[in-house]
Amino acid sequence: MKEDYYDILGIGKNATAAEIKKAYRKKAIEYHPDKNPGDAKAEEMFKKAAEAYEVLSDPNKKSRYDQYGHAAFEGGGGFGGGGMNMDDIFSQFGDIFGGAFGGGGFSGFSGFGGGGGQRRVKGSNLRIRVKLTLEEIANGVEKKIKVRRKVQAEGVTYQTCGTCGGRGQVTKITNTILGRMQTAATCSTCGGSGQIIDKKPSDADANGLKVAEETVSINIPAGVEDGMQLKVPNKGNDAPGNGVPGDLLVAIETEEHDTLKREGDNLHYDLYISISEAVLGTSKEIDAVGGKVRIKLEAGIQSGKILRLRGKGITSLNGYGSGDLLVHVNVWTPKELNKEQKDFFERMQNNENFEPRPEKSDKSFFEKVKDMFS
Incomplete structure (x- = not known):
C-alpha cells in the first residue's frame, strides 16, 4: 500500500x-542524491517526496487526492505522480532546488543519480487543446493529433563545452559565517547540456533543432472533465544534444450536447410530455450516450418526477463504475385551447379526480433536489 x-x-x-x-x-x-551517494533508500525517499509534492502543490490534484486518495490517479493516463524519474524531478522542481542550493544544486551533481556526469537538459513542453463529444468522454477515445514540434536535425554534431568541461554546471566557492560553501549553477554557455554545437545544417536553429510535423496518438480515458490536462511523455520539443524531450500537455475541452447535461458522472435529460400523456401513461424514446433508450411512463405521472436510469451516465475516471441518467419529467400545459377543449377543462374544475391530492410518498421539490445531490 502506498504511503500517504x-x-x-x-x-x-x-x-x-x-x-x-x-x-x-x-x-x-x-x-538529495549528492548528499547521500550510493544510498538507494535515500534516493527512493527523494523520489517519493517529489511525487508527493507534484500532487499536493497542484490544487486540482490535491483536491482529488483528498477525496479519493491514491485511487484518484489509478488508470488516469497522466494524472498525478507515480513512476517519476530523476529527470522529471529536477526539470519540474528546479525552483525548489535553486532556492535551497544557491541557484543550482550540490557540487558534483551528476545526471540525477550521483557520480560525476553531466546534467541532462529537458526540452520545452508543448500544449494543445482537444475537443471531445459527450460520447467520447463516456467511452474513452484514442485521438490522433498532428503536432508541430522541434526535433533534432540530421547532421548536427557536438563538442564538449569548454566552460564547464561537459558537466553542464559551474561551481563557485563563497565564504559564509558557516564556513566555505560550494554551490553549483547551470552553465550559461551550453545551457546545462555540457555540449555546444560543432556543425549543423542550414535548416537547423542555434540549438541544432528544426520544426517537424508528427502525428501523436493520445489515449484519453473515459470520464475526463472539461479543463483537465493529460500528459503525453516525450512528445514535446526535443532538447539540444542528448537531452530529454519535453512533454505534450493536452487540455480537455468538452462540446455541449444538444439534450444531455453532465453533472459529475451523472447525466440529466429534460423530458416534456402532454397532459393527456401524463394522465393516460405512455412510452418515450430519449437520448442517452451510446444511442436511444425507451422508457415507460406510468399513468398519472406527476410533473417534476425524476426517473433514474442506473449506469446510463458517464464512466467514472477513478474506476468506480458509471453514473446514472436522470430523466426529469415536465408536464407541458397548453397555452391556447379551442372551445371544445376549454369546455372540457371547465367541466373538470370541480371534479374530484382533478383535485390535487399529493401522497405522503410524493416528495417536495426541495426533497427531490436533496436526493439528486446525495
Whole structure:
C-alpha cells in the first residue's frame, strides 16, 4: 500500500501551499542524491517526496487526492505522480532546488543519480487543446493529433563545452559565517547540456533543432472533465544534444450536447410530455450516450418526477463504475385551447379526480433536489 503523501512530507492536510513547498524543500535537501551517494533508500525517499509534492502543490490534484486518495490517479493516463524519474524531478522542481542550493544544486551533481556526469537538459513542453463529444468522454477515445514540434536535425554534431568541461554546471566557492560553501549553477554557455554545437545544417536553429510535423496518438480515458490536462511523455520539443524531450500537455475541452447535461458522472435529460400523456401513461424514446433508450411512463405521472436510469451516465475516471441518467419529467400545459377543449377543462374544475391530492410518498421539490445531490 502506498504511503500517504502528507505523511511523506510530514505535514497535515490543512497545510498551506507555502508550508507544502517548505516541507518538500526540507526533504529534498535531506535526501538529495549528492548528499547521500550510493544510498538507494535515500534516493527512493527523494523520489517519493517529489511525487508527493507534484500532487499536493497542484490544487486540482490535491483536491482529488483528498477525496479519493491514491485511487484518484489509478488508470488516469497522466494524472498525478507515480513512476517519476530523476529527470522529471529536477526539470519540474528546479525552483525548489535553486532556492535551497544557491541557484543550482550540490557540487558534483551528476545526471540525477550521483557520480560525476553531466546534467541532462529537458526540452520545452508543448500544449494543445482537444475537443471531445459527450460520447467520447463516456467511452474513452484514442485521438490522433498532428503536432508541430522541434526535433533534432540530421547532421548536427557536438563538442564538449569548454566552460564547464561537459558537466553542464559551474561551481563557485563563497565564504559564509558557516564556513566555505560550494554551490553549483547551470552553465550559461551550453545551457546545462555540457555540449555546444560543432556543425549543423542550414535548416537547423542555434540549438541544432528544426520544426517537424508528427502525428501523436493520445489515449484519453473515459470520464475526463472539461479543463483537465493529460500528459503525453516525450512528445514535446526535443532538447539540444542528448537531452530529454519535453512533454505534450493536452487540455480537455468538452462540446455541449444538444439534450444531455453532465453533472459529475451523472447525466440529466429534460423530458416534456402532454397532459393527456401524463394522465393516460405512455412510452418515450430519449437520448442517452451510446444511442436511444425507451422508457415507460406510468399513468398519472406527476410533473417534476425524476426517473433514474442506473449506469446510463458517464464512466467514472477513478474506476468506480458509471453514473446514472436522470430523466426529469415536465408536464407541458397548453397555452391556447379551442372551445371544445376549454369546455372540457371547465367541466373538470370541480371534479374530484382533478383535485390535487399529493401522497405522503410524493416528495417536495426541495426533497427531490436533496436526493439528486446525495
